[in-house]
Amino acid sequence: ALLEHTRMGLRLAEELGAQQMITFLLTYQMRAELTMGQLDAMWEHSQAALKALSEPQSNGGRCFYLTIRGDLYRLLSNIPLAISNYQEALAAGRFKWDTFSAQYRLGLALADAGREEEGLRLVEDVVEQAKRLEMAHIYIPAENARALLLTRLGRIDEALKVVYAWKSRVYNRHYLNTGVVEDWVMNQEARQRGDRVAALLYIES
Secondary structure, three states: OHHHHHHHHHHHHHHHOOHHHHHHHHHHHHHHHHHOOOHHHHHHHHHHHHHHHOOOOOOOOHHHHHHHHHHHHHHOOOHHHHHHHHHHHHHHOOOHHHHHHHHHHHHHHHHHOOOHHHHHHHHHHHHHHHHHOOOHHHHHHHHHHHHHHHHHOOOHHHHHHHHHHHHHHHOOOOOOOHHHHHHHHHHHHHHHOOOHHHHHHHHHO
């Protein structure tokens, strides 16, 4: 349904010659296709979005586009290109939600490159600012990222506190991957205390 609505909006934007809207809708389509694993289609629309961004009438959307392209490279384990795209996205950002999304993703990519502490600082900065601005659509996934990085650093108790703090808010907002993160943190905590049975249960759940 999401892809179909995006395609309908894209057709209308093309009829109207609304270049900036074309860029945003192509990027939304990229994000949906990435989520669904349709990487060939996603790459095709990535090239179309890049072309749209080069048009004089398109004066926005570069940060969002580069962030989603960074997600693609991170999924493909090309961490240097993911970091480069997220950094370009931050430089191109014009709005808080744009730059915050790029920043916490950059934090995750830096952690993938072995720079966990640096990545965690970027993520925690986003959490703090987004909470102050009451941007739940940003700080909840950023808290998700924070729990992941704390766990990777072996700071399991802190990660559990993060999980318990946002758990009640998360399920009312339909963030589907937060349950996966919670299970992984709990798995790591069980492994840390040597409870292999509990660790397996969290993996299998």
